[in-house]
Amino acid sequence: MGIIDKSRIYSPWLYHLHCGGCNGCDIETLAALAPRFDVERFGIQLVPSPRHADILLTTGCVPKQFIPMVKRIYEQVPEPKVVVAVGSCACGGSLFYDDAPDNYAILGHPDLLIPVDVYVPGCAPKPEAVINGVVQGILKLAEKRTKK
């Protein structure tokens, strides 16, 4: 493992993608990033562009209008990347998604569009649960980096 791989595992950058929904999970995720539950001690930093990110953190279920953006943002993240789905909406669709997806507005969970590596169920998950999910995401990232 080269020095670049090592440093990128120790300090993965995170991009927060809000697909849709009630913003509950976003509030909890931001709490996890803020000083009280500080994920920055694991070297994680919030970045404003997906092109700089290693971890893509998605919240909420995907409305049909947002499908191209989700695909585009996922493609913009450089390889190897890890997708962490936070909240019940992002994991399984929850209240917004029917088993027969004939809804005119909502597609469902982002798993239908992009491969998700770690799921964090909860409505909304506690910041500590988000930290747990992100840490599992880092382990996956390390796996992917060493395999490369």
Next chain:
Amino acid sequence: MSTEIKILKQVLSKYSKPMTLTYPSTVAPDRRYSQIPEGLRGIPERDNDKCIGCRACYFVCSGRATSIYDKDAKRTVEIFLFRCTFCAHCQEACPEEAIKMTNKFEIAVPDREDPAARVLTDLELLKCKNCGTPFVTKKLADRTYERLMEKIDPIVKETVSTDYKKLDGYCPDCKRAYGVDFDTHTKKYVWLEGI
């Protein structure tokens, strides 16, 4: 003077405890987290011995996380945690108090099919004595009889209990079809109207 105190306070605040909570917690060895608020609703847990498979949780589930399916004389009651909103409606609805909300919340899993993402209970189904189709769980049949006997009017208690035993083990369709043969038709309660 007052400005000096202000400056002193500012300087001292640098040496106070940081507000970041430790993770995992170092507060006490048995406590993993620094803070769990009282009444936190975490993942639901089901007592496999208490559950009777009555579907009460299935009907109230708002996110359609609970699903019940019968297969090979076995009923499976499932809560899919990816769709669960931890609203505790199933806990309120459960007549046997089998479902309890815990305060566990760290359930990040890497896969949809992970067993940690599901709360499962398997129950045995009774087969109809006549046609052989599985129709109700054994526990639910027993519990129904118990509760019926608890609440029934003492005037009809004896008749109903004998009738119930005659019909015990037959599916609803067979009950309807052979009601006359069993001599369990409700017309025999007509005489009660005069009382």
